[in-house]
Each structure stands twice: as C-alpha cells, then as structure tokens.
Amino acid sequence: xxxxxxxxxxxxxxxxxxxxxxxxxxxxxxxxxxxxxxxxxxxxxxxxxxxxxxxxxxxxxxxxxxxxxxxxxxxxxxxxxxxxxxxxxxxxxxxxxxxxxxxxxxxxxxxxxxxxxxxxxxxxxxxxxxxxxxxxxxxxxxxxxxxxxxxxxxxxxxxxxxxxxxxxxxxxxxxxxxxxxxxxxxxxxxxxxxxxxxxxxxxxxxxxxxxxxxxxxxxxxxxxxxxxxxxxxxxxxxxxxxxxxxxxxxxxxxxxxxxxxxxxxxxxxxxxxxxxxxxxxxxxxxxxxxxxxxxxxxxxxxxxxxxxxxxxxxxxxxxxxxxxxxxxxxxxxxxxxxxxxxxxxxxxxxxxxxxxxxxxxxxxxxxxxxxxxxxxxxxxxxxxxxxxxxxxxxxxxxxxxxxxxxxxxxxxxxxxxxxxxxxxxxxxxxxxxxxxxxxxxxxxxxxxxxxxxxxxxxxxxxxxxxxxxxxxxxxxxxxxxxxxxxxxxxxxxxxxxxxxxxxxxxxxxxxxxxxxxxxxxxxxxxxxxxxxxxxxxxxxxxxxxxxxxxxxxxxxxxxxxxxxxxxxxxxxxxxxxxxxxxxxxxxxxxxxxxxxxxxxxxxxxxxxxxxxxxxxxxxxxxxxxxxxxxxxxxxxxxxxxxxxxxxxxxxxxxxxxxxxxxxxxxxxxxxxxxxxxxxxxxxxxxxxxxxxxxxxxxxxxxxxxxxxxxxxxxxxxxxxxxxxxxxx
Numbered sequence: 001x002x003x004x005x006x007x008x009x010x011x012x013x014x015x016x017x018x019x020x021x022x023x024x025x026x027x028x029x030x031x032x033x034x035x036x037x038x039x040x041x042x043x044x045x046x047x048x049x050x051x052x053x054x055x056x057x058x059x060x061x062x063x064x065x066x067x068x069x070x071x072x073x074x075x076x077x078x079x080x081x082x083x084x085x086x087x088x089x090x091x092x093x094x095x096x097x098x099x100x101x102x103x104x105x106x107x108x109x110x111x112x113x114x115x116x117x118x119x120x121x122x123x124x125x126x127x128x129x130x131x132x133x134x135x136x137x138x139x140x141x142x143x144x145x146x147x148x149x150x151x152x153x154x155x156x157x158x159x160x161x162x163x164x165x166x167x168x169x170x171x172x173x174x175x176x177x178x179x180x181x182x183x184x185x186x187x188x189x190x191x192x193x194x195x196x197x198x199x200x201x202x203x204x205x206x207x208x209x210x211x212x213x214x215x216x217x218x219x220x221x222x223x224x225x226x227x228x229x230x231x232x233x234x235x236x237x238x239x240x241x242x243x244x245x246x247x248x249x250x251x252x253x254x255x256x257x258x259x260x261x262x263x264x265x266x267x268x269x270x271x272x273x274x275x276x277x278x279x280x281x282x283x284x285x286x287x288x289x290x291x292x293x294x295x296x297x298x299x300x301x302x303x304x305x306x307x308x309x310x311x312x313x314x315x316x317x318x319x320x321x322x323x324x325x326x327x328x329x330x331x332x333x334x335x336x337x338x339x340x341x342x343x344x345x346x347x348x349x350x351x352x353x354x355x356x357x358x359x360x361x362x363x364x365x366x367x368x369x370x371x372x373x374x375x376x377x378x379x380x381x382x383x384x385x386x387x388x389x390x391x392x393x394x395x396x397x398x399x400x401x402x403x404x405x406x407x408x409x410x411x412x413x414x415x416x417x418x419x420x421x422x423x424x425x426x427x428x429x430x431x432x433x434x435x436x437x438x439x440x441x442x443x444x445x446x447x448x449x450x451x452x453x454x455x456x457x458x459x460x461x462x463x464x465x466x467x468x469x470x471x472x473x474x475x476x477x478x479x480x481x482x483x484x485x486x487x488x489x490x491x492x493x494x495x496x497x498x499x500x501x502x503x504x505x506x507x508x509x510x511x512x513x514x515x516x517x518x519x520x521x522x523x524x525x526x527x528x529x530x531x532x533x534x535x536x537x538x539x540x541x542x543x544x545x546x547x548x549x550x551x552x553x554x555x556x557x558x559x560x561x562x563x564x565x566x567x568x569x570x571x572x573x574x575x576x577x578x579x580x581x582x583x584x585x586x587x588x589x590x591x592x593x594x595x596x597x598x599x600x601x602x603x604x605x606x607x608x609x610x611x612x613x614x615x616x617x618x619x620x621x622x623x624x625x626x627x628x629x630x631x632x633x634x635x636x637x638x639x640x641x642x643x644x645x646x647x648x649x650x651x652x653x654x655x656x657x658x659x660x661x662x663x664x665x666x667x668x669x670x671x672x673x674x675x676x677x678x679x680x681x682x683x684x685x686x687x688x689x690x691x692x693x694x695x696x697x698x699x700x701x702x703x704x705x706x707x708x709x710x711x712x713x714x715x716x717x718x719x720x721x722x723x724x725x726x727x728x
Contacts, residue, residue, distance in 0.1 A: 017150035017208055021141060022162045024201040028137040029166030030173075031194055035134070036061055037174050038191060039101055039127045042184050044619045045718040046103055047119055048590025049560065055474060056119040058361055062354040064128065068135025069350045073343035075136075076143045085206030088133070088140065092199050095129040099192040102126070102185075109593060130195060137202070138163045139346040144209035146339045157278055157336050160346075164274035171268055175724070183720035226341060234345060235352035237332040240381055241325040242356025245270045247374040248321045250360070251303065252314060253476070269322045277330040286334055289327040293384060294438045296320040297452060298431050300378050304456050305427040324381055331384075365472045375456035382452040385438075386445045393446060400450025403441075407433040408455050430455065469573060473563035480573050486511065486680045489542050489567060489574070496564070497542025498680050499574050508575055510544035511680035513644060518675070519668040519686035519704075523605070523640055524548035528697045532604035536632070538591040538620070539609035539642075543568040546581035555584045556601070558591040592625055595632055602634050609642040611650055618723055621650065622716045626657045630691075638696070639663075639689040644682075648726045654687055656711035664696055665689045666705035 040057055047053050075084050104125040109118060138160065145156040152158060178187050249266045277284050299320035303313065337345055364373040410429040434455060441447040468487065469480040480489045488498040498511045514520050523529060525548060533554060537545050540559035549555050559565050565586055571578045587594045591610070595601075606629055610617050619625060629639050643650035651667055658665040667687045675681035687708070690696045699705045713725050 017145075017148050018152075020201070020208060021145045021148070021150070021159060021205055024198070024205045025138060025141045025159050025163045026166040027194070027198055027201060028134055028141070029163040030170045031191065031198060032131070032134040032137075033167040033170035034174055034178075034191060035101070035127060035131060038178075038184070038187055039123070041179070042101065042188065043103055043122060043126065045592070045622070045624065046107075047109055047115070047122065048593035049617060049619065053115060053119050053590075055362060056116050057123060058357070060120060060123045061131070062357060064132050065135045066347070066350050066354060068132050068137075069139055069343070069347040071132070072136040072138075072140040072143070073347050076140065076343050081144075081147060081206075081209060084140075084144075085203065085209075088136070088206070089199065089203055091129070092133050092202065095133050096196065098125075098127070098129055099195060100185075101130070101188040101191065109596075134195075139343045141202075141205055142346075143339075143342055144205055146342065147209040150208075154339060155280065156339060156342065157333065158280070161275045161278040164271045164278070168268055168271040168275070171264060171271065175264065180722040180724055183717070185719050226337070226344065230335075230337075231344075231348050233335060234332065234348040235355070237328050237335065238349040238352030239356045239359075240377060241270060241273065241328045242353040243360055243373065243377045244321055244324060244356075244381065246357065246360035247371070247377050248317060250371055250477075251317070251374055265318060266321060269318060270325060273322065273325045273329045277326055278333050282330075284326055284330060286327065286330045289323070289330055290384075290387070292323050293327055294435070294448070296323040297378070297382055297385070298435050298438075300324070300381075301434060301452060301456060302427055302431040304375050304378060305430060305459055327384065328381070361474075365474050369471045370460070371472075371477060372460055375460040378456050379453040382449045385449045385452070388445075396444050396446035397450050399441075399444075400447040401454050403437050403447065404451035404454025405458065407437065407451060408458055469567070471563060473561050475561045475563070478563050478567060480567065487573065491564075495682070497544050497568075497574065497576075499542065499544075499576065500680065503575065507547050507580055508544075510547055510576070512544070512682045513642065513684040514544040515675065515678060515681035517678065517681065518670060518684050520545065520607070520609075520640075520642060520684065521548065522668075523607075523638070523686070523688065523699075526698060528638060529605060534601070534603050536601075536603045536606040537609060538607065540564050540568050540586065541609070542574045543577035543581060543584075545607070545609075546576050546584055547579070549580060549584070555581060556603075557581075557584055557586045558594055559586060559588060560590055562588060592620055592628065595628055598632065601632055603632055603637055604634055605638045605640060606633055607640040607642065611641070611643050611645055611648075616645070616648055616650075616723060618716070618721050619718070621653055621657075622718050622721055623657050623660060624718045626654075626661065626689075630661070630663075635691065636695045637690070638699075641687040641689070642684065643687055644684045647728060648723070649728050650726060651685070651687060651709055652711055652713045652726055653716045653721070654689070655708040656713055656715045658689055658708055659711055660715050663689045663691060664693045664700070665708040666696060666699050666702075667708055668699075668702075668705045 075087065079087065104122070107122060107125070142156040142159050145159060146153055178190075182190070245266045249263050252266075253263075276282060297320075299316055303317050332349070360373050364371075407430050410426045410433075434451065437451050438448050441451075467479060467481050469478070471478045476491050478489070478491055480487060482488075482501070483498075485501060486498045487501055489496045495512055497514075499508055500511065503509065509516065510521065516525075524545060529535070529548070530550060533552075534556070535549070535553060536556045536558065538558045540557045541564070543557070546555065546557075565588065567573055568577045577584065591608075608620060608629070610620055626639070633639055641650070641654055643654070655665065657663075665687060667685065669685045670683040672683045675683050688696060688699050688705070693700050714720070714722060716722075
C-alpha cells in the first residue's frame with residue numbers, strides 16, 4: 001500500500017469516527033428517554049397513580065441518572081482506557097439479563113407495606129441496571145471521543161446536541177407512534193432489541209478511543225482544581241431552564257387546561273435549545289440572545305399577572321420560555337471547561353437539572369400554597385439582565401423597588417378609570433411600564449432586574465382577588481373562589497364542584513354535573529338507587545353526590561388526593577359531606593389499587609367519576625379495570641361512568657369494553673340548553689353498564705338514554721390503549 005493510499009484510508013476512517021460516535025450517543029439517548037414512560041406505563045396498573053408512586057418514580061430516575069454520570073466520571077478519571085470499555089460493556093451485558101422489560105415475576109403490591117419502598121424495589125428490579133448503563137453513556141461517549149483523534153476531538157461537546165436530538169425523537173415517538181400502534185409488551189421487546197444493538201456501537205466507539213497514546217493509561221488528571229463558584233454557576237445555569245420548563249407547563253395546564261400532550265411542547269423546546277446552541281458553529285451567540293431577553297421577560301411577567309387564556313398567548317409564553325432557555329443554555333455552553341473536566345461538567349449539569357425538577361415537582365407542592373415557583377424562577381432569570389457590576393448597587397436596588405411598585409399600581413389600585421380596561425388591560429399596562437423602565441434604565445440594569453423582581457414578588461404574594469382558598473398538592477393547584485351566587489372549587493381549569501352561597505337547608509342542593517336534573521342525579525334518585533344498600537363513588541370532588549344518599553345506605557368514596565378530601569370536609573367551604581355523609585367512608589389512594597384489596601366488598605351501584613379532568617387516568621378504563629369493577633358489583637348492580645370531557649370521547653373505549661365483556665349499556669348526553677336556566681348546573685355525559693338488560697332497569701327504556709355507539713376503537717387493555725384515538 002502506497003503512502004498516499006494509506007493516508008487516504010486514514011482520512012476516510014477519521015471521517016467515519018464522528019458518524020459512529022454521533023449515531024451511538026443519539027441511539028443511547030433515544031433509548032434512555034424512551035424507557036422512562038415505557039416502564040411507568042407498564043407498572044401503572046400494578047401500583048396505581050398515587051402521589052407517592054409518581055414522586056418515588058421521579059426520584060428514582062433522577063437519582064440513577066446522577067449515579068450514571070458519577071460512574072462515568074469515576075471510570076474515566078481512575079480507570080485505563082482499555083479497562084473502561086471492558087467494564088462498561090460488561091455492565092451492558094449484565095443488564096441484558098433484565099430484558100425484556102417487565103414487572104418482575106412474583107412481584108405483587110402489598111397494601112400493608114410502605115408504597116415508597118415497594119415502588120423503589122419494583123423500579124430497581126425492573127429497569128434499574130439498563131437505565132443506569134444508559135445514563136452513563138452521554139458523558140462517557142464524549143470522553144471517549146476526546147481520545148479518538150476524530151475531528152474536533154479537543155472539543156467534543158457538540159455530541160451533546162446529538163444526544164438531545166435523540167431524546168427529542170423519543171419524546172415524540174412514544175406518545176405519537178409507539179403507544180398508539182403497539183402494546184406495551186411489543187414496545188418492550190422492540191426496546192430490548194434496540195438496547196442489544198447499542199452494545200456493538202458502544203464497543204466500536206470504545207475501541208475507536210483506544211489511540212496508541214492512551215491505550216493503557218488513565219486519562220491525565222487536570223493539574224488545576226475547579227473553583228466552587230464555577231461548579232455553582234454550571235448548576236445554576238442548568239437549574240433555571242429545567243425549573244422554567246416545568247413552571248411553564250404548570251402555568252399552561254392550570255390556566256388553559258391540561259390538553260392532550262401539553263407537557264410535550266415545553267419539553268421538546270427545552271431539548272431543542274441544546275441542539276441549537278451546544279455548538280461552536282451556532283449563530284445563536286450569547287450576545288445576540290441577550291438582546292431578546294428583556295422582551296421574553298416582559299412576556300413572562302405579563303403571564304405571571306394574568307392567566308394564559310388562549311392559544312395565541314400560549315404560543316407567546318412558549319416563545320418567551322424558548323428564548324430564555326436558549327440564552328441560559330448558550331451561557332452554559334460558553335462556560336464549558338477543558339474536555340479534561342468534561343465528566344465533572346456533565347455531572348454538575350445533571351445535578352442542576354435534577355434540582356430544577358425536584359424544586360418544582362417535590363419541594364414546591366409541599367412548601368408553597370400556590371405556583372410560587374414560577375415567579376421565583378422568573379426573578380432569578382431577571383438577574384441575567386445584569387451584565388456588569390453597578391456603580392452604586394444599594395441606590396439602584398432602591399430605585400428598582402420604587403419603580404417596580406409604581407409599575408404595579410394599575411393592578412393594585414381600585415381606580416374607576418382603570419376598571420374599564422379589565423384585568424387584561426391592567427396587566428398589559430404594568431408590562432408596558434416595565435418595558436419603559438428597561439429602556440429608561442438600560443445603562444442601569446440592576447434597576448431593571450430589581451423592578452422585575454419586585455413586580456412578580458408582590459403580585460405573587462398579594463394578588464389573590466376573590467380567592468377563598470388556594471393550596472397545592474402533587475396533583476396540582478386547588479382553588480376555591482366566590483362567584484356571584486356560588487362558591488366554586490377548581491383544579492386548574494377543571495371544576496370539581498360548587499355550592500350555593502345562600503344554602504341554609506339540612507341537605508344542600510348539588511350543583512355542576514350533579515344538579516337535580518342531570519343524569520347522575522337521575523341514577524342516584526332512581527328506584528334502583530332507593531333499593532341499593534352499598535354505593536361506591538370513585539372521585540370525591542366536593543362530595544355533592546352524598547346529598548342523594550338514603551338512610552341506611554353504606555356509601556364509600558375513593559379519592560387519590562388528600563387535599564381534595566380536606567376541601568370536601570371543610571364546612572367553611574362546602575357542606576355536602578358534613579351534612580349528608582356523616583356515616584360515609586373515605587378511602588384514600590388510587591381507586592383501582594384500593595378496590596383490588598377490598599375483596600369482600602360488593603356494590604349495588606358503583607360510580608366511576610374520574611374523567612372530567614383533562615388528564616385521563618387510563619388505567620381506570622381498561623378491560624382489566626372494568627373486570628375488577630364487575631367483580632366488586634352485585635349480580636344486578638349498575639356500573640356508572642361519568643365521562644364528561646372536553647377532549648376525549650370516552651364512550652368509544654367503554655363501548656368496546658362492554659362489547660368484549662357482553663355487557664348491556666346506555667349513554668345519556670345532556671345538552672347545554674337543558675340546563676342554561678339553572679344556576680350552577682352543567683351539562684354532562686354519563687354511561688351505565690350492567691350484565692343484563694333487566695339489570696339496567698328504567699335506563700333500558702328511558703328515551704333519553706341511548707344505546708352505546710358501535711365501537712370504532714380497539715379495545716383498551718393494560719397492555720395497549722390508544723388514548724389519542726379517543727380525541728374528539
């Protein structure tokens with residue numbers, strides 16, 4: 001072989017190295033991001049959707065992710081290159097014994113044991129080692145590339161953009177492609193094959209990193225130490241976009257409604273920011289992005305003062321979030337260290353991002369009674385308006401506080417001249433004043449930052465309006481407000497119940513979906529209900545259904561959220577339960593899991609009232625779930641589903657289940673014009689199922705109750721349920 005041919009061959013091999021590493025890190029990230037919803041979807045019927053379960057699962061994935069980054073750091077720092085590849089491939093081979101992913105054989109939920117330890121054990125046995133191996137790959141692959149001699153090997157951070165692109169593909173592919181088309185078991189097998197295929201790619205990447213100079217040596221340890229302030233800056237820059245993403249998701253879900261896949265859009269934009277800015281070739285420099293930061297902050301301040309009320313403003317707040325995250329991640333990229341510190345950098349990043357998630361998902365619901373994490377995160381981002389030290393910091397902070405309070409006066413003052421603007425106009429006026437402050441004090445950025453912080457802080461703490469109660473739980477924001485003639489309880493945009501403010505009788509009149517002219521009231525006051533001895537209600541709300549109870553009946557209520565129970569039992573807010581359900585039994589927890597343990601309980605009527613929210617508990621609607629309900633129903637009992645929902649036509653999956661189980665069913669859909677003249681009454685859609693036509697009783701012949709539609713959807717099971725196919 002001539003020298004020229006040898007050089008050409010070496011050049012071709014060199015060009016293939018970045019392709020190999022890019023493909024490997026992309027595939028690894030895709031598998032990593034795919035496995036989290038896959039395994040959670042797989043075990044949901046086994047452990048339910050209680051807050052402790054979701055919190056523990058989130059903590060598990062975050063902890064293992066950080067552990068994977070720490071393992072990669074220690075491996076590259078203390079183990080020779082050849083041994084690094086051998087150890088990591090060995091762990092991957094060991095992880096194959098846990099595939100295909102499945103609930104471990106013999107595992108079963110035990111109500112007598114702590115749910116946290118059971119969930120941790122389930123996730124550790126089911127997905128722990130495969131997830132840990134994947135978690136280590138992003139920093140490990142980049143570290144190997146640094147030693148490969150490939151193009152830009154001295155700055156391998158561009159590979160992180162490919163990693164996030166893989167995450168983005170997985171984010172979209174699971175809910176939009178995999179879950180609608182395939183069952184969980186089939187997806188698990190396909191994922192396992194992908195994990196198996198990743199092995200040779202990792203092996204080739206590791207071998208490519210074994211250059212003669214580094215084949216048997218440990219990576220050279222840096223001679224200088226990183227300053228603690230450097231680590232804190234990395235963590236802080238990773239924390240803010242992570243927190244802001246969750247804040248924006250919560251804000252949209254609370255104000256506009258948790259419509260299908262609402263969480264996907266902010267997360268997709270979050271991942272895209274890494275793709276766009278983690279490269280030296282990106283035109284999105286920090287200086288260019290800083291120019292749009294004041295506009296982004298003004299938009300986000302506006303929506304901290306005013307609810308997100310339409311799709312137009314939904315797009316605006318997402319654009320503002322995207323712009324702010326681009327800047328923060330670009331600053332993070334610009335702060336990247338020498339590649340010798342690569343694994344420390346990513347370990348610190350992972351800790352910062354995890355802290356953002358923990359702050360919003362774990363700390364905030366416990367520490368705050370409202371969405372205070374949004375103004376807190378926004379206030380911290382406002383600090384990036386400051387690019388240089390102030391000439392007189394105390395003076396500029398004082399001035400900023402003053403002008404911030406002045407800017408907020410249109411919302412704080414009850415001035416008749418301002419009332420014509422409404423809340424929208426008032427909030428817009430505040431933001432316009434804030435924009436003028438940015439312009440007027442552009443050479444004094446501490447004033448602008450302080451004014452921003454003052455506005456969001458004061459309004460977050462004192463801008464409550466006609467709110468009687470505002471509180472948090474893992475499941476969202478709970479608000480009780482005074483209306484003209486009613487007191488209303490909502491969770492986000494979902495109304496869970498209301499009561500007349502002037503109610504004085506011993507048995508309050510149920511409102512909203514439970515009003516006396518509605519389908520649920522018809523069931524609760526039917527001849528079947530009067531003869532019923534035991535009645536179950538899944539979904540407590542304000543407890544309005546309790547006021548249809550009869551003396552001598554045994555009513556059981558199932559509620560997953562302790563905060564809902566607290567609100568329903570507070571007579572200063574609602575009196576349904578305290579006046580009508582003194583003997584009622586409340587069971588806290590995921591209804592499916594609780595019912596599984598109540599083998600001796602049989603209902604004459606069982607009402608599943610858990611679907612009016614925009615987030616559908618799909619595991620309560622599968623064939624296996626309905627079979628469980630039938631097992632808890634007497635032979636002539638009625639199984640009732642309240643399926644009023646803005647986005648989903650749940651009559652379809654229920655009709656498919658009824659057909660598969662040989663059940664008789666009817667549906668009544670109440671129109672708005674039937675209730676428009678009744679105060680506090682909402683139209684509703686209700687389905688009743690029974691084993692025979694005779695068991696349906698009057699609902700079989702009442703013309704308002706129609707036969708179930710012919711199912712056009714595939715049967716929903718624990719293994720396969722296409723939620724998007726049920727969209728209206």
